[in-house]
Amino acid sequence: MDFKQLLAATCVAALGAGAQAEGVKVGMITTLSGGGAGLGIDVRDGFLLAVKGNDDIEVVIEDDQRKPDIAVQLADKMIQSEKVDVMTGIIWSNLAMAVVPAATAQGKFYLSPNAGPSALAGKGCHQNYFNVSWQNDAFSEAAGTALSNEAGKVFLMAPNYPAGQDIMAGFKRTYQGEIAAEVYTKLGQTDYAAEIAQMRASDADQIYFFLPGGMGISFMKQYAGSGVDKPVSGPAFSFDQGILGAIGDAAIGAKNTAHWSKDLDVPGNAEFVAAFQEEFGRLPSIYAAQGYDTGLLLASAAAKADVDDADAFRAALKEADFQSVRGKFSFASNHHPLQNIYLREVIKEGDLVTNRIVGTAATDHSDPYGADCNL
Amino acid sequence: MTTLLLIEQVLNGLQAGIMLFLMAAGLTLIFGVMGLINLAHGSLYMIGAFAAAAVAAATGSFLLALFASLVAAAAAGVVIELAVIRRLYDRDHLDQVLATFALILILSEGTRWLFGSFPLYLDVPTILSGPVILPGGIAYPAYRLVIILVGLAVAAGLFLLIGRTRIGIQIRAGEADREMIAALGVNISALYTMVFALGAALAGLAGALVGAIQSVQVGMGEPVLILAFVVIVIGGIGSIKGALVGALLVGLTDTLGGVLLPLALGGLMDASSATSIGSAVASMLIYVLMAVVLIFRPTGLYGTA
Incomplete structure (x- = not known):
């Protein structure tokens, strides 16, 4: 050079x-x-x-x-x-x-x-x-598939805003069993007594709910005190690390779906x-x-x-x-992820309430909306 | 819907109303006696909940936690009254709103600085954690029943305090004509500090009671504050009786509306649009209620012009 x-x-x-x-x-x-x-x-x-x-x-x-x-x-x-x-x-x-x-x-x-x-x-x-x-539907589509094995009547609950509607739509798209009821709450609602009474009265076998942040904490605490003993599940947002500490033992055993977990x-x-x-x-x-x-x-x-x-x-x-x-x-072609989605379970590790992976709910999952996207 | 479910929902509405009453009572007292719009009332609610969560975590005793919530909120109330609120009595409402809004920001960020941004753990005591079976076979959470009883006891206590004691007479006189009772030798500034502390303690108690079944987090007071304002506008500003009736009305409307509207609409349209339209309309119902009350009673149900 x-x-x-x-x-x-x-x-x-x-x-x-x-x-x-x-x-x-x-x-x-x-x-x-x-x-x-x-x-x-x-x-x-x-x-x-x-x-x-x-x-x-x-x-x-x-x-x-x-x-x-x-x-x-x-x-x-x-x-x-x-x-x-x-x-x-x-x-x-x-x-x-x-x-x-x-x-x-x-x-x-x-x-x-x-x-x-x-x-x-x-x-x-x-x-x-x-x-x-x-895409909002993703975790719930995977959950619908995973929970279809134990099919039964499901009670659905989510806040009334775009993500709440998407997430319930995702679940309904893949779930094979029957939907017992579908309830939409206010975004930011803190008291779920009325909804819990409806759950008690319904003939649902389990509850599938999406309540991120403080909403999930309030619901889980009130649900635990209500004496209703139907199993609960949801997308990971309802059982996330940030809120599990405040929910405490009431969440243990709940199944949820996510693309990530700390033990992945x-x-x-x-x-x-x-x-x-x-x-x-x-x-x-x-x-x-x-x-x-x-x-x-x-x-x-x-x-x-x-x-x-x-x-x-x-x-x-x-x-x-x-x-x-x-x-x-x-x-994927619509710039949304192609990824695996896992089934997690809430467990207690020592004093700490957290999640562990129990299986794969969907492999290389993408959303159904990409077909309408012209990219 | 069965009758039993309906009764359970009415109980839920009552309990929601009672919790609102604890907030609204303090707010309406402060507004009625001192003519002050206190936006920071929701922050006192938050302080009560955080104090309860901290003490419950340290001692494990729920009763001590409740006591701590009363003391912490009352103490915060006294400090706030002496430091800030006292200077606002002669100002117009806009200045009061600005200053107390600033207090919200300061108290929220202060709490975040002390406790962090993530929700705290506070649970109902084990003895009250399950459901009790009411006559007719309704299983109802024991803790919620206790909230209804505590709220009714506080309401009774307030009516006695305002209606039957010397301090109550001074409070009512202060509402009617503050110059006159000052001229009669009542220490008006001490009276104001006491009323403010009382209102703050009620808010703190509500925060601790509610915190055990909801999430204890920064900013938890603001949504309740808005509802409490709706309650005192419906009930008539300054009236404890109005606050009680207004709170029960709002609690029942909110709970039953959310349950019954989607059901009622279900007869007119398909299920999924009935649930989404029903829940959307239900969230407006309390404001519709407020508007209707104001059309027929512009000063609220028990307000005086």
Whole structure:
């Protein structure tokens, strides 16, 4: 290599480094206060753990208080004055519906670390929208299949908002037995006495419910005190690590479905669990795992392409070239995950109430809405 | 729906109403006597629940936890009254709303700083954890029955306090004409501090009682606060009787509406739209109730103009 070539190479490298140093600016809007704060904090902490020490990624974090109007204001602020390249963080499907279509229409990338409303997976899919968690129906479709073995009449309960409807639709799509009743509650409801009375009076053999965050805590405590002894199950959101401590022994034995568990034996998972515990002093939840994977995905794309070159960056995201703590992970054509979903059971390890995997509920699961998506 | 289920749902509505009453009683006392809109009332509810959870975790005693919730909320009430609220009596309602809203933010973040963002564990005492069988074969959670009884006892105590004691006379006089009772030699600022502490203690007790069957977490007070405001507007601002009647009305409407509306709509349309439309309409019912009451009684059921 002569001097000219060396000089040219150095210049190219310097230019390349210059472009890299621009980095990616990420706007994270998530729920950090109020009733759903535990979920947003786990997503944030998981994400920050994944991008820790990565100088290419700059993160701006704002709290949406689980209010759609505030989320929309924050999104406008992030796009117009903060000039972010990528947005992420939203927990709740109703907030995602308020923010995501507008953000992607303005050319921003959106990586969903949690919400997966069906409206964004089918006709409403977008080339810049990547869902790193699940389509809302996914856990329940898998649960419907897994629980069909012990078929019987099931009592369904969920909050009345997009994710609640999606999750129940997923269950009904695959469940072979009979549905005894279907009840929709208010989002954020804290008293379930009326619903529990209906469960007692119904001829259902088991209860399948979706109540994330504080709603699940309230329901499980009240259910335990009611003397109704029908077995309960649900998607992992109802039995997540963040709320099991507050529910206590009442949850033990409950079956639930998820794409991840702290005892999942795949490369990198044990290290993630240990690093998260080390950094934050608590066990990670599925939300933390999703935040972590979102961070890894973003870092993998940022290392491969410049975010200003939207097509290259999109292709880099699509490759999903990172080691997910869920094991095998790739994107289907509608940019929603193809992944395994496991059946978990709530157990007690010493004083700690947590989940363990008892089987695989679905292999390489994708959502049914992709057929309507023109990507 | 069977009669038994209906009776059980009426009991649930009553119990929801009683819990609301504990919140609304303090709120309406403070508004009625001192003319103060206290948005931070929900934070006092949260303080009661957190104090109870912390003491229950440390000692294992639910009675001590309840006592702690009363003391902690009353103490917080006294501090808040002396430090902030006292300066707001002569200001207009907008200033009061702003200042007490700031208190919500400060108390919520303070609690988060002390206890963290994740819900705390607080469970009902073992002796009350199961159901009891009522006449007619209704299995009803023992703890909820106890809540109904405690609430009724507190209501009776409040009526006696306001109607039959010297302090009650001063409170009623303070409501009617504060300059006059000050002129008669009653220490009005001590009276105000006491009323505020009483209201705070009631909210704290409600927080602890409810915390045992719901989740103890930062921000748990705000949804209840909104309902409590609905209750005192329906009942008439400043009236304890109005708060009781309003709370029971709201509790029953909310519970029975959520159960009966989807059933009633089921006769008109298919099951899934009946459940979704029914539950959507049911969540508006209490506001419809409030609007109807205000049309016929603009000052609320027991309010005076």
